[in-house]
Amino acid sequence: MKALKRPLAAFLAALMALSLAACGGGKLDIPASQGGSGDFQKNMHQLEKDLIGISYITETDTGFYFERTLLYYLDKEKKQVTAVCAKPDCDHTTADCNARIGPNNLWAMEDKIYFIKDDYQMVNGRDVNNGRRVFSVNLDATGLKRVQDLEFEPDGDRSITRSDPIYHRGYVYFIYNYILYASPLGADIEKAKVVYDPGIPVEAQSGGLVQMTGNEPRYTLWGDGDHMYFMVNAQQSDGTYRYTMFSYDPEENETEKIWVVPTADEVGHWGYERYGMVDQWYLTGKSVYFFLSANGMWRYDLDSGKYEKLADTTDKTMYGKTVFSDDYMLLLNDDPETSGGTYTDDSALYVYGLDGTFVKELSLKGVGGGNAVLGIKLLFNSGDLVAFVADAGTMSEGESGSLGGGVSFSSTSKNTHDMLYLLDMETGELTFLTEFYG
Numbered sequence: 001m002k003a004l005k006r007p008l009a010a011f012l013a014a015l016m017a018l019s020l021a022a023c024g025g026g027k028l029d030i031p032a033s034q035g036g037s038g039d040f041q042k043n044m045h046q047l048e049k050d051l052i053g054i055s056y057i058t059e060t061d062t063g064f065y066f067e068r069t070l071l072y073y074l075d076k077e078k079k080q081v082t083a084v085c086a087k088p089d090c091d092h093t094t095a096d097c098n099a100r101i102g103p104n105n106l107w108a109m110e111d112k113i114y115f116i117k118d119d120y121q122m123v124n125g126r127d128v129n130n131g132r133r134v135f136s137v138n139l140d141a142t143g144l145k146r147v148q149d150l151e152f153e154p155d156g157d158r159s160i161t162r163s164d165p166i167y168h169r170g171y172v173y174f175i176y177n178y179i180l181y182a183s184p185l186g187a188d189i190e191k192a193k194v195v196y197d198p199g200i201p202v203e204a205q206s207g208g209l210v211q212m213t214g215n216e217p218r219y220t221l222w223g224d225g226d227h228m229y230f231m232v233n234a235q236q237s238d239g240t241y242r243y244t245m246f247s248y249d250p251e252e253n254e255t256e257k258i259w260v261v262p263t264a265d266e267v268g269h270w271g272y273e274r275y276g277m278v279d280q281w282y283l284t285g286k287s288v289y290f291f292l293s294a295n296g297m298w299r300y301d302l303d304s305g306k307y308e309k310l311a312d313t314t315d316k317t318m319y320g321k322t323v324f325s326d327d328y329m330l331l332l333n334d335d336p337e338t339s340g341g342t343y344t345d346d347s348a349l350y351v352y353g354l355d356g357t358f359v360k361e362l363s364l365k366g367v368g369g370g371n372a373v374l375g376i377k378l379l380f381n382s383g384d385l386v387a388f389v390a391d392a393g394t395m396s397e398g399e400s401g402s403l404g405g406g407v408s409f410s411s412t413s414k415n416t417h418d419m420l421y422l423l424d425m426e427t428g429e430l431t432f433l434t435e436f437y438g
């Protein structure tokens with residue numbers, strides 16, 4: 001009798017542990033202290049804000065936090081993903097879930113996660129927007145605190161284009177009515193200083209009927225060393241708009257124009273010239289690295305003002321999506337997507353050093369786990385790790401027929417989900433982490 005009881009108890013205990021793991025509630029296995037200087041993480045900030053996958057990530061010494069409806073933690077060592085919620089029996093679907101805090105623009109600093117979001121609160125059964133604000137939570141997503149306001153009037157930003165704020169070395173940089181401001185973390189918004197004012201007339205900010213010109217400022221903010229950098233479509237002396245980079249020194253409160261995205265006359269033709277924007281750029285030290293479709297990888301020297309072509313595209317790397325780090329440029333040939341096809345076992349990631357040397361080709365064989373892979377979004381490179389999301393599933397042929405007059409139609413329906421992967425650049429080992437539906 002006794003001999004039987006023990007295995008049964010052990011079995012029940014194991015079953016309990018399993019069901020706890022499955023529902024996700026209970027004790028959180030996240031290091032209590034993870035470092036983090038609060039410096040702008042360049043390699044975590046190159047994500048397109050599109051529908052595939054994940055748009056905001058921050059790195060700590062032990063892992064990564066990211067947002068995908070919930071706040072998740074990805075452990076570097078264990079290569080495991082957990083929803084950041086320690087509430088017992090929580091299924092992470094209700095508003096009081098710790099992980100359900102809608103965190104955009106994440107950064108980690110001194111054992112806290114900071115994030116920015118529009119602060120909606122229910123007042124008399126109505127959702128009221130109290131404006132964009134900075135919040136902080138502990139590393140286990142408890143202890144939610146309001147840190148500061150990023151709108152002079154709550155919900156008063158009339159910018160048609162939304163640009164992401166950043167944090168770098170003590171300052172929050174944010175946009176309100178097209179004007180870029182710098183504010184010390186936690187400071188009263190009235191103390192914010194103007195970094196750049198593109199001079200959009202006040203009536204265009206009033207919230208009334210506004211004729212869009214297509215030249216409304218769209219900012220990309222960046223941090224490196226003691227300076228903040230930003231790229232914005234700015235009017236040039238000849239009246240045209242081109243993407244232009246400025247640097248800002250918060251100590252001196254000085255803004256300086258440092259680079260205008262080149263024309264084809266300067267660097268040669270490229271595949272998709274969008275508003276005079278390079279396909280992807282990355283600033284570190286005194287160099288701006290960028291990639292041009294059907295052209296190559298380039299470096300612009302901010303000191304000398306000279307261009308240097310580092311690598312030519314090949315047949316396989318003609319049109320690609322890239323992510324950079326301080327060590328590498330990774331390039332994913334995105335030809336399957338532009339042609340409406342799927343990735344195959346031959347699909348690969350191409351790794352270049354920042355001096356333009358070709359390092360290696362990494363196979364994407366096995367991505368999708370047997371499903372068709374319709375799209376891949378590179379997330380980041382950190383050390384030897386590359387993270388990406390695959391849009392995987394099935395495409396089925398829908399209806400097709402004729403509308404008459406020689407016009408035919410066909411439709412396809414897409415049933416896909418996002419699969420998150422880590423790839424070890426050194427060993428080539430591919431780890432499937434988790435998948436997201438809806």
Ligand SMILES: [Zn+2]
Pocket residue numbers: 085086087090091092093097098099
């Ligand atoms: Zn929860």
